[in-house]
Each structure stands twice: as structure tokens, then as C-alpha cells.
Amino acid sequence: MEQEFSVETLLQHLGEQEPFPYGSVTPPIVQASLFAARSLRERTARGGLNEAGYVYTRHSNPTVRLAEQKLAALEGTEDALCFGSGMAAIASAILSFATHGAHVICVQTVYPPTQMLLESWLPRYGVQASFVSGECPEEFEQALLPNTRIIYLESPSSLYFRLQDLCAVSALARERGILTMCDNSWATPLFQNPHALGVDIVLHSASKYLGGHSDLLAGVVAGRKEHIEQVAQTRELLGGILDPFGAWLLLRGLRTLPVRMERAHRSGLQVAEWLAAQPQIAKVNHPGLPSHPQHALARRQMRGFSSLFSFETHPIREEQAYTFAERLRLFRFGCSWGGYESLLLGWTQTPPDAHGKASWLFRIYIGLENPDDLIADLHGAIEALTPS
Numbered sequence: 001m002e003q004e005f006s007v008e009t010l011l012q013h014l015g016e017q018e019p020f021p022y023g024s025v026t027p028p029i030v031q032a033s034l035f036a037a038r039s040l041r042e043r044t045a046r047g048g049l050n051e052a053g054y055v056y057t058r059h060s061n062p063t064v065r066l067a068e069q070k071l072a073a074l075e076g077t078e079d080a081l082c083f084g085s086g087m088a089a090i091a092s093a094i095l096s097f098a099t100h101g102a103h104v105i106c107v108q109t110v111y112p113p114t115q116m117l118l119e120s121w122l123p124r125y126g127v128q129a130s131f132v133s134g135e136c137p138e139e140f141e142q143a144l145l146p147n148t149r150i151i152y153l154e155s156p157s158s159l160y161f162r163l164q165d166l167c168a169v170s171a172l173a174r175e176r177g178i179l180t181m182c183d184n185s186w187a188t189p190l191f192q193n194p195h196a197l198g199v200d201i202v203l204h205s206a207s208k209y210l211g212g213h214s215d216l217l218a219g220v221v222a223g224r225k226e227h228i229e230q231v232a233q234t235r236e237l238l239g240g241i242l243d244p245f246g247a248w249l250l251l252r253g254l255r256t257l258p259v260r261m262e263r264a265h266r267s268g269l270q271v272a273e274w275l276a277a278q279p280q281i282a283k284v285n286h287p288g289l290p291s292h293p294q295h296a297l298a299r300r301q302m303r304g305f306s307s308l309f310s311f312e313t314h315p316i317r318e319e320q321a322y323t324f325a326e327r328l329r330l331f332r333f334g335c336s337w338g339g340y341e342s343l344l345l346g347w348t349q350t351p352p353d354a355h356g357k358a359s360w361l362f363r364i365y366i367g368l369e370n371p372d373d374l375i376a377d378l379h380g381a382i383e384a385l386t387p388s
Contacts, residue, residue: 185209269289271374310361
């Protein structure tokens, strides 16, 4: 499809120029593991592929392929691949390029399972990792080693929502022949396109905003064709491809992504601004707030903000944190995000002092409920966080 169309139109029409069977307006779920050729001669001539280019769903599948085409268009990359989870995508991308003896530089506040992969698992296979805060491009330069092969970014990063200057870091890496990867799950392709800023490979947990309904595990790797071909070999070997029904759910989520992200932008900022004005809150970590130390960078490399952020309290007792959470009626307590439901999790940031008090960090996700209702709910509970 011609690329002059808007993102909203591409999501509805890309790859769907021909009518689906029976006049269906939704794509079919091609729930097949095997794709046969019309003859042995044809199968041999096509290297095992049938006339449509398929052979086995571990390699590729029509429903999955349609989702990949839409995602590549969204990220502005030559191609994309879908995986059975965000971690399957992240691990496959890193494993495709981090060979024995390689060194990886990663941001400190990266998604914890990604940190575990780099810190605990890959050293078994001769891959070492260094971690930097990532807020200054010079940190990456200072961490470089002769065997550095990958710089792994996540902007904004988990829990504290710190940014990296994607243009500056990718330029530094490109000069040295180092591959850059960036987890773009928070901003989505609607609000940020790391590839356009110079990043080689873009990653997503599609379980979050891209799926959008809390009923899907999926991951995405997007980038140049040469890189995607290499990751595709890893995916086929390890069997990490997304299943056809999961791809169909992802396609469903993508159709409403623009309207959901517009709501996320507005609702997230409204709640963040309210929290920032409350005396019980010491700090709100939201890149869309002018108080965020990297707000100018956020405005420069993002077009909007999602609705996942965190806030920090003054020193309080543990029981105060739990009382605050127990008074909430509209928030659930779960580890994922990006769906329709609002969520909250909390942790102590520091060991308790002599009075048993510590600063708490709460990660909050604003769903599709009316933000006025969510603020009223928080208002009824926040008194519990008053230092005593």
C-alpha cells in the first residue's frame, strides 16, 4: 500500500487490498502447522516452500505475516517479526548478534528479565554485559570495550522512566560498527520511532499496548532486512514464532491502537499532574511532566506519552503503603500493563530507618477508565501516605 496514507489508515488497510474469504472484514486465522505444495517437483524447485511462500508455521504463517507487515509499516522499518512473547523477541534478537566473546552495554533500569538474561544467563556462553544509567551519551562511550557488539536501550526505561538520547547513542555506535537495539514498548510506534532516530533494531512487548486487551503474549523485532533475516533464523531454530490466533489478536489490537494511545496520553498526564500536586508525593517519574529532568529530550524524540509511570513517597511505614493500596477500588495489582484496566505495584526504595520508615516507589498504570474517577479513587486513599 502507498505510504502516503496516515498511520490510522495503514493499520486498517495495509495488506488487506484483496477481499478476505466470504467477504469477511477481518483477516482469517490460518490455523495450520503445515503448508503443502501442489507437487513434489514444485516443492523441490521452491526449496520446500509452496506457491504462496509457506512451508511450516515455525518458519512463517499468513496470519502472522500480515501482523508483521503492519508492524514494519508502523515502525518505518524494512521488515518485522512476531514472537510468542516480548522476552522471546528480546532474547532472540540479542542471541542473534551476541556471539561468544562479545560485550553488551545496557541501561541499568532495563526490564528486569532482560537484565537477568544479560547478567546471569549469557555469561555462561561467553557474553559479558556492562550497565550504565544511560542518561548521558558519554556513559556509553566510557563503557566501550574492544569487543563491544551491542548497545541495548530502553527509552523510557522501567520503573524510573529514564530516557536515552537515541540519536546521539546510535550515532556513537554506528561510527564504531556496534549494533543498537531499543525496547519501544512504552511509547509504541505511534509516539516514538527509534529506527528513524538511528537505532538498528526495535523491540516490543506486544503483550502491552500493541495487543491492548490483556489477553495476549507476543513480541516484535523490527529493523533492516539484513538484520531481520538473521533474527528469523534464530526464531525458526528456537521455535519462538507467535501462533496464528495470537497474531489475529494482535491485528485486532493494532486497529484500535491510535484511539487507545490518544486516551493513554491524555489520561496518564492528567493523573500524573494531579499526583505531582499532592503533598504526600515526593516525586512523579513521568517524561511528559516539565518536572522530569529529561522532559526536553522527551519532547524532542517522542510525539506523545503513554500512561505508565511511577511516583515516590516520603519515608513512611510499610503498613501505610499497604493501607493506601487497600483503600483503592479501581486499581488492580498486577505485573503487566497496556490493557484496559488500571494497575498499581509498589516497592520500598531504601532500607527502613531507625523508625521503620522508608521511601516507597509505586508504579501506576492508567487504563481506559475515566481519569476523573481514578483521581477520585486515589484521593480517597492517598491520606494513608502522609508522613507521621
